[in-house]
Amino acid sequence: xxxxxxxxxxxxxxxxxxxxxxxxxxxxxxxxxxxxxxxxxxxxxxxxxxxxxxxxxxxxxxxxxxxxxxxxxxxxxxxxxxxxxxxxxxxxxxxxx
Numbered sequence: 001x002x003x004x005x006x007x008x009x010x011x012x013x014x015x016x017x018x019x020x021x022x023x024x025x026x027x028x029x030x031x032x033x034x035x036x037x038x039x040x041x042x043x044x045x046x047x048x049x050x051x052x053x054x055x056x057x058x059x060x061x062x063x064x065x066x067x068x069x070x071x072x073x074x075x076x077x078x079x080x081x082x083x084x085x086x087x088x089x090x091x092x093x094x095x096x097x
Contacts, residue, residue, distance in 0.1 A: 019048045 023039070025047035030037035
């Protein structure tokens, strides 16, 4: 279930965000019948700044999450390790038999 959530969160927002940045960087739009069409001219410098800021923010968020993980990580105790090993052995023996 977490794989599905991760796939959705990882694949849906990125194209929307990058598309919004590209659309926001357009300076001349094609106009047909009061409808906005394709972009003809982009502000390349503005788009590069926006992309850089977006990637910088994502990288900063990643560093913060890694830092929080390092600070809050608590290694398992020896008793938990032994019980996990016993549970895994019992499971693997059940599969073999």
